[in-house]
Amino acid sequence: MERSHIKQEINITEPLMARINELISHYPADKKKSALLPVLHEVQDAHDNWLSIELQNKVAEILEILPIEVYEVVTFYTMFNQRPIGKYMFEFCQTAACCQNGVEDLMDYTCSKLGVGIGEPTTDGMFEVRGVECLGACGYAPMMQLGDFYQEHLTREKVDQLIADCKDGKITLHDK
Amino acid sequence: MGRKILLDKINVPGIKTYEVYRREGGYASVEKALKKMTPDEVVEEVKTSGLRGRGGAGFPAGMKWSFIDKKSGNPRHLVCNADESEPGTFKDRYLMEYIPHLLIEGMITSSYALGANLSYIYIRGEYMWVYKILEKAIAEAKAAGWLGKNILGSGYDLELYVQIGGGAYICGEETALIESLEGKRGNPRLKPPFPAVKGLWQNPTVVNNVETIAAVPWIVNNSGADYAGIGIGRSTGTKLISASGNIKNQGVYEIELGVSVYEFMNSDEYCGGMQTDRPLKALVPGGSSVPILPANLIYKTAAGEDRLMTYESLSDGGFATGSMLGSGGFIVYDDRACIVRNTWNFARFYHHESCGQCTPCREGTGWLEKVLWRIENGQGREEDIELLWSIQSKIEGNTICPLGDAASWPVAAAIRHFKDEFEYHIRFPEKIKNRDHFVAEPFSTVQHLVAKENV
Numbered sequence: 001m002e003r004s005h006i007k008q009e010i011n012i013t014e015p016l017m018a019r020i021n022e023l024i025s026h027y028p029a030d031k032k033k034s035a036l037l038p039v040l041h042e043v044q045d046a047h048d049n050w051l052s053i054e055l056q057n058k059v060a061e062i063l064e065i066l067p068i069e070v071y072e073v074v075t076f077y078t079m080f081n082q083r084p085i086g087k088y089m090f091e092f093c094q095t096a097a098c099c100q101n102g103v104e105d106l107m108d109y110t111c112s113k114l115g116v117g118i119g120e121p122t123t124d125g126m127f128e129v130r131g132v133e134c135l136g137a138c139g140y141a142p143m144m145q146l147g148d149f150y151q152e153h154l155t156r157e158k159v160d161q162l163i164a165d166c167k168d169g170k171i172t173l174h175d176k
Numbered sequence: 177m178g179r180k181i182l183l184d185k186i187n188v189p190g191i192k193t194y195e196v197y198r199r200e201g202g203y204a205s206v207e208k209a210l211k212k213m214t215p216d217e218v219v220e221e222v223k224t225s226g227l228r229g230r231g232g233a234g235f236p237a238g239m240k241w242s243f244i245d246k247k248s249g250n251p252r253h254l255v256c257n258a259d260e261s262e263p264g265t266f267k268d269r270y271l272m273e274y275i276p277h278l279l280i281e282g283m284i285t286s287s288y289a290l291g292a293n294l295s296y297i298y299i300r301g302e303y304m305w306v307y308k309i310l311e312k313a314i315a316e317a318k319a320a321g322w323l324g325k326n327i328l329g330s331g332y333d334l335e336l337y338v339q340i341g342g343g344a345y346i347c348g349e350e351t352a353l354i355e356s357l358e359g360k361r362g363n364p365r366l367k368p369p370f371p372a373v374k375g376l377w378q379n380p381t382v383v384n385n386v387e388t389i390a391a392v393p394w395i396v397n398n399s400g401a402d403y404a405g406i407g408i409g410r411s412t413g414t415k416l417i418s419a420s421g422n423i424k425n426q427g428v429y430e431i432e433l434g435v436s437v438y439e440f441m442n443s444d445e446y447c448g449g450m451q452t453d454r455p456l457k458a459l460v461p462g463g464s465s466v467p468i469l470p471a472n473l474i475y476k477t478a479a480g481e482d483r484l485m486t487y488e489s490l491s492d493g494g495f496a497t498g499s500m501l502g503s504g505g506f507i508v509y510d511d512r513a514c515i516v517r518n519t520w521n522f523a524r525f526y527h528h529e530s531c532g533q534c535t536p537c538r539e540g541t542g543w544l545e546k547v548l549w550r551i552e553n554g555q556g557r558e559e560d561i562e563l564l565w566s567i568q569s570k571i572e573g574n575t576i577c578p579l580g581d582a583a584s585w586p587v588a589a590a591i592r593h594f595k596d597e598f599e600y601h602i603r604f605p606e607k608i609k610n611r612d613h614f615v616a617e618p619f620s621t622v623q624h625l626v627a628k629e630n631v
Contacts, residue, residue: 026337028294031377036359038340041301069359076361076531077342079301096263096464096507097420099521104611133345133525134263134464135302138420138507139427148304175308 004083008052012062016046020062033065036073040080045174049089050081078132086121086128088166088173090159091145094131097138103154106142107131110159126166147173177445178432179406181394181414182387186274192309194316197277203322205285205393210330213396218289222392224400226412231257231348231385232463232503234487238400243372244290245380253381254292256283256389257353258299258306261345263464263525264505267416268386270428272299272306276313282389283336284322285396290382293333297386298353301341310338345529349577350383351375352531363533364577387416408434411486415501417446421508424448437461437483437490438475440506447508454510455620458594461490462502464522465582467589468515469499495589511618515597517611519590520548526583537580540571544587551598554605561598565591596626 012020020039027034036059043059044051051059051074060067074080092098092107107129111117114127121128137143140152149172151162165171190196197203209218223238244252256279260268272279279297287295299307314336317323325333339357341347347356351365354376375381391413395403404412411433417440420426425448431440440446441456450456459469477483478497483490490501509518527541544567547560568584575581591598597619601608604625607617 026339028377031358033359034339034357037301037342037356040342041304041340063359065359072361073342073359077301077344079343095521095525096518097426100421100507100509100513100518132343133528134261136260136266136269136300138264138266138505139418140266141420145302148308150305175305 004050004052006052006084008047008050008055008084010047010055010058012043012058013046016042024063032063033069036063036065036070037077039063040070040074044080045176048084048087049173050084052082084121084125087126088146088171089128089130090162091130091132091135093133093135093137093141093143093145095134097141098134098143101141103142106154106156106159109156110163113159113163127163146171148175178430178435179414180430181403181406182271182278182390182416183275183428183430191275192277192313194277194313194320197275198320202277203281203284203317205281205396206288206322207328209285209288209396210328210332215289215291218285218396221395221400222289225391225395225403226400226407226410227388227391227395227403228410228412228487229385230387230391230415230504232262232465234501237384237388240372240384241286241290241382243370244382245373246291248373248380250379251294252290252292253376253379254283254287254290254295255350255353255357255376255381255383256295256297256386257348257350257383258297258303258386259341259345259348259353260303260386260503261300261348261529262503262505263522264420264460264507265418265463265503266420267418267428267504269303269306270418271386271390271416272303272310276309277317278390278393279310279386280313280317280322280336282392284317284327284334286384286389286392287334287336288332289392292382293335295334295336296357296376297336297338298347298357299338299340300347301343304340307338307340314338344531345525346531346577346579349579352577353383354381361531363531364579366576406432408484408486409488411488411501415485415504417485417504417506419447419506419508421506422451422454422510422513423508424451431485433486435485436475437485440485441474441508447506450508450510452510454512454618456508457511457513457619458509458515460499460505460507460509460586461485462500463505464507464525465578465585466500466502467495467498467585468518468593469589470593473497473593495585496592499589511620512612512615514552514608514614514619515590515594516548516552516601519587520545520552522586523548523583526579530579530583534575534577534580536571536574537583540567540580541583543567544571544583548587551601552608554601554608556598556602556605558602560602561591561595596623599626
């Protein structure tokens with residue numbers, strides 16, 4: 001994913017720092033770097049689901065590693081976003097059983113309903129549609145990930161309902 | 177009814193919680209191992225059980241354990257591979273989501289056997305809510321005295337944590353998983369040294385799949401010999417199969433190894449037959465990387481024997497006419513499915529998931545995807561089938577880790593068994609314009625248009 005030059009406000013709150021310290025404590029004192037992936041998830045969740053270079057530098061500082069050690073990880077893993085994304089990111093699984101069960105039609109439907117293409121947030125920044133690879137829910141296809149949770153056995157009606165629920169603020173993205 | 181070892185308690189109300197799990201006899205294997213057995217005795221039981229790695233490779237678990245280096249005196253680790261990402265596979269999630277303490281119990285008993293005092297469960301990033309379930313289960317187990325210092329007064333110490341991944345299939349490869357656990361990109365390591373000698377932080381490490389570790393409590397509570405008494409030959413015990421595709425009852429099933437593919441497919445206890453009255457066309461029995469089987473090789477082997485759900489029977493005939501049990505990701509296709517589209521879909525997956533370290537895989541998987549895409553979209557060329565064959569043969573065996581093989585095998589098998597379907601796409605591009613081309617007009621009804629040729 002392309003990197004963004006949009007400025008991001010960084011706010012490492014006390015509860016966030018406490019959680020980071022707890023994660024660091026899961027590893028031997030000289031292996032702080034091991035906490036990088038879990039820490040990136042926590043930091044990203046607390047910053048509108050994306051990681052600017054400045055925020056990545058901050059993570060490097062916290063874990064006492066080089067910024068490049070953070071960049072190379074952020075660019076490798078699919079779940080770390082390097083640009084602002086739609087608040088409600090509909091991540092449709094496109095692989096195997098989901099493909100077999102009509103996910104492509106469902107993605108077309110969702111995109112046309114939201115008036116966007118894949119990978120472009122709606123102008124109000126509320127929604128985005130993305131295709132991802134196998135999410136491990138093949139028996140419940142077609143499905144998508146929305147925040148920390150899975151939405152399974154999707155139909156057009158369920159997608160409509162989800163969009164409505166997001167607009168009404170009824171969807172929890174992260175369980176903290 | 178087949179015997180259930182892993183899922184027998186999964187429907188007990190409240191089994192997710194420590195109290196109910198314990199009341200149902202949970203954590204008995206920890207008590208037995210720590211109070212009555214030496215670590216080596218636990219290893220011996222697992223060896224005797226014949227339990228094989230349930231992540232896909234099927235390597236004997238007890239043997240893997242016995243390779244762990246004890247001479248160096250370095251700290252040892254057990255790492256559970258919960259990075260379940262092989263398309264078609266969703267069994268470990270089921271276990272962790274609904275009976276998390278079984279995995280925690282297995283981790284404690286297994287860590288004791290290996291002499292590990294610091295162990296981890298590495299779970300894929302997308303299973304975020306399951307990560308929270310495991311964190312909670314670990315906290316409960318710790319509060320009840322099953323983790324920490326001097327567990328049950330035995331002098332054995334263990335700390336156990338869950339580590340969350342970032343969305344990368346390659347981290348299911350054990351050395352890539354270790355790299356990721358160290359906070360790095362998931363690039364597989366060159367072996368040797370194997371993790372049993374130099375793994376996590378260069379310490380001796382065993383990496384086992386969730387299902388493998390979850391089988392250990394039963395083996396310790398009963399015996400390795402009892403476990404070996406289930407199943408057939410070298411396929412001992414039970415296996416979780418995640419069934420998806422065009423079958424009636426999609427979901428996760430525990431089978432005794434040795435049940436026939438026919439029974440698994442058609443019995444109401446399992447898949448319950450096809451979803452509709454459409455005929456069975458193909459089967460991927462063990463996750464996307466294993467060879468796809470055409471209808472005539474599903475219930476019977478090429479030798480005419482019943483095909484069984486075992487490591488041996490599913491691979492009977494080698495890659496020419498067999499497949500693999502793999503991870504147990506059982507994907508069923510009826511005659512509306514397009515094998516070219518499915519193969520392209522898998523190729524795209526492997527291209528996306530290639531770590532990029534080895535040239536044959538990095539370049540080859542992209543090439544496979546591109547060529548398959550053009551065939552599927554009516555721009556294929558006569559020579560493309562040969563080209564696909566050549567690319568896959570040049571990836572296979574030429575990479576550090578098995579992702580290259582995993583990307584090659586499905587392409588090779590699709591060409592081997594469904595070559596005329598590829599030819600049809602190339603010769604009749606106007607008939608495949610719609611992505612659902614075989615829904616209205618299954619390939620069997622147009623097959624006669626393609627002149628028969630053999631690879």
